[in-house]
Amino acid sequence: MAAAPKSPATSSTALYKTALRKAKRKNEVEAEVNYLNITAMLDMMTIILVFLLKTMASSSASLPQSKDLTLPSSVLAAEPHQEGVAVVVTKSQILVGDDPNPVVVLPTRESLAQSGLDAKYKKAGINDLHIVPLANALLAVRETDKQIRLAKGQDPNSSEAIVIVDESTPYRLLMEVLFTLGQSSFGKYHLMVLQAKKT
């Protein structure tokens, strides 16, 4: 059976569609990036910001330098030791670890320079070096540190302390704090100082 001839309307539509496709192909432009893609830079900036904030929060640079706590300057240029339990001795109080509540509230410097802390804080009178509230606070911290050291594969029998002491602290109080640390199984201390050029 012979095919029926196409009607003029069908033929015209087919021609129209073909011509439209050809024209679209002809006018088609390559997709070009004509804007700055800043997504990668934004990702980078956000990571840097988070990293910076995190580092500063955990580093020694976050030490609260104030009238109550001024570190002494030293010519020492070695990198500070970062691991250990922080024991902070300011002009007015003694703090242990991250606890913001003072372990001991200190009397005046004149009083401390005579014979250290009052007898009420000591185990065996005013001449004793063992500060009982400090030892109690260290006991709890030591248990946590012991577990951390075990998990890290370090010797759990002795902990390390980062001792941050105000520059005007009398030697007597410094010895009482170091002695109490020694009695609480802290065998190594890192005394924190500010790096300064020798004049």
Added chain:
Amino acid sequence: MAEAKLSAAQRSKIRRLSVPAEMSPEDEAGEINIVPFLDMIINILMFVLATVAVVFTSTIETSPPSSGGGKVRVERTTPSLNLTLVITNDGATFKASGGNISTGCDSVGAGMTFPSKGKDASGEPVLDADAITACARKLKDSSPDFKEETQIRITASNGISYRKVIECIDAVRKDKSGNDLFPDVLFGVPR
């Protein structure tokens, strides 16, 4: 020609439809406008960098204080200096295994090795750090047996400040040429 068979209306429609559609800037990017967010991040970054005071710290390594005998000292088979620096309100004194070092660091004898040069604003003794360094060097060089000795015991009166103790530790740590003197510090409890 195919186009010759198309009507004028069809040709016009083809011209209109074949032109690529122009996109707005937002559509071109194909993403949300993050420029304000970026501005904010940069501002925070600048603010953080500008406000944080960079403080460089260091740590002095030591062990628990001891009184009297040198239990924590490194045991030595050769003769040792066993140097101790005692800081008081009147000045500082070196004590070695041979005895007290006399004034001027010349010999063993009585007297303060470094008498105080006066009092500073906080009422503490003013010490000659250079003289302490020179004397420590002299004592270390006094015998070849002392060359390897790096430990020193520091003891002070009750009222001496931590700052003064650190000053003395710095004075005996290295000599003027930067060579090590006594970098290992032990604290002693005054009796």
